Amino acid sequence: MTNTASENTTSHHDSPRSDHDILVLGATGKTGRRVVRVLRAAGVPVRAASRSGEVRFDWTEPGTWAAALEGASAVYLIAPDEGYDAVPVFVRQAVGAGVRRFVVLSGRGIEHVGPDFGQGMAVAEEAVRGSGAEWAIVRASNFSQNFSEDLWWQPVREGRLGLPIGDVPEPFVDADDIAEVAAALLTRSAAEHADEVYEVSGPRGLTFGEAVAVIARATGRAIAYEELTPEQYRAELIAAGLPEAAATAFNALFALHRAGHTAVPADGVRRVLGREAADFGAYATKIAATGAWARVE
Template sequence: MTILVLAATGKTGRRLVPQLRADGNEVRAASRSGEARFDWNEPETWAAVLAGVRAVYLVAPEDPEPVEAFVAQAVRAGVERFVVLSGRELEQAEGRFGGEMLAAERAVAASGVGWTVLRSNNFNQNFDEYTWREPLLAGRLGLPIGATGEPFIDTQDVAEVAALALTEAGHFGQVYELSGPESLTFGEAVRMISAALGRPIEYVELTPAEYEAELLAEGFPAEVAGALGGMFEMMREGLITTPTDTVEKLLGRPATTFAEYVGRVWPPH
């Protein structure tokens, strides 16, 4: 069975591909710049990556418009299983954040073939591989989140759960809520990273308007700033602050703690 991994160069995809291959699976790693070229906005790239594929790891594009057509084409090509990366409590945030992930969930649920949804909290790796990396290294992270906790999850844990769902029986129709084992405030997380770096990092509480203004000043597009603002609005409501034990139940080991992540990654190599 060939497994197609979309967004294969992303935070979860680049961990999932070697995980699957180490287990002896045939994997097609696809992205705009990966081993197999795939672009959501260029449907002419879809057929080649789908040829001979029976399972797909799907990370939705920012624009959800092509997802339904892709899923339909994948089913016609012989795909029998989808595993979709999504976020927790997105129905509560609809219209504010996560519309593309909800569209992917709904497309695979209506596909007529097997599907599994992985609803994840924010990744540990958002601190060293994404939006928060440069502010942390510069010594100041400002966010509009207050004292609301977040059970950050490690992307390696997500990749291992995805590998199970893509290759083993018993996961069809399941929606897995994935989190780390403990809920930390962003201030606590920043203090742990600061200690690992051996130098101070200031955590600053911003209003939503201040946060949007800072993102725009840093050059983020308005739609990205709006989506991030919507995410923090949903998080402030406490909808995703409670940890789950799903990772431990599925993998047979505890989920990675934030302290373990910090000890492994910080300072960045």
């Protein structure tokens, strides 16, 4: 989903601003930094914003918002996991500052979640729909990169991933595809744009056990998948040092997946980009070659 991972970026503090800058929030995270890269490769002026990025932006410090919004005509919006009541306030301020379009990263199945997971995404969706500006919502399946940059990277390196998901498939989506979709939606002409929800996923569903097997083959290592009960999973998360609230949220996420709400592949990548989404096998081969899944000694 929408978990982030830090990455240092080249500074552009002195880049001239225009009236058509795109403000990218979460610009050091998994999708944000990729959106910045795609837009800059296309020559689009970007304001890369985060708490520690080129442009300072902090959801908990509204005083940072105005400077981040200056000159922006569009915003890539990733809601915070906590303190998401700030999102509607920010959206209103952004529209007042001249923002004419929002692209929001959300999650597939968000309409089925309860209060323990994804409320920030739901609030962000509602805020942009009622903003009066153009909007697009990108509802993504689980990221392939969760196996190599976040969540499940360390367990895979250690040779064992345990989750409470069973045999329900998940069409993992490559974060590079999410970034390309978001960049396209941020830069479409007004005539091409439509206020719409785009569900994005990979081209085929894999169970988590099958995904781990694909990674094992790509690395030439033995990596096990173990099915856990929700109670066992919660206990492992707490033992690993996660707070109670995070353990509850992750269990709520897997309850959503077990219900099958995200099991069927979606066509958002093809609709926006005119090509098929990247396959999980190609992702695994690419990442294995980098040594990211080398065994932890």
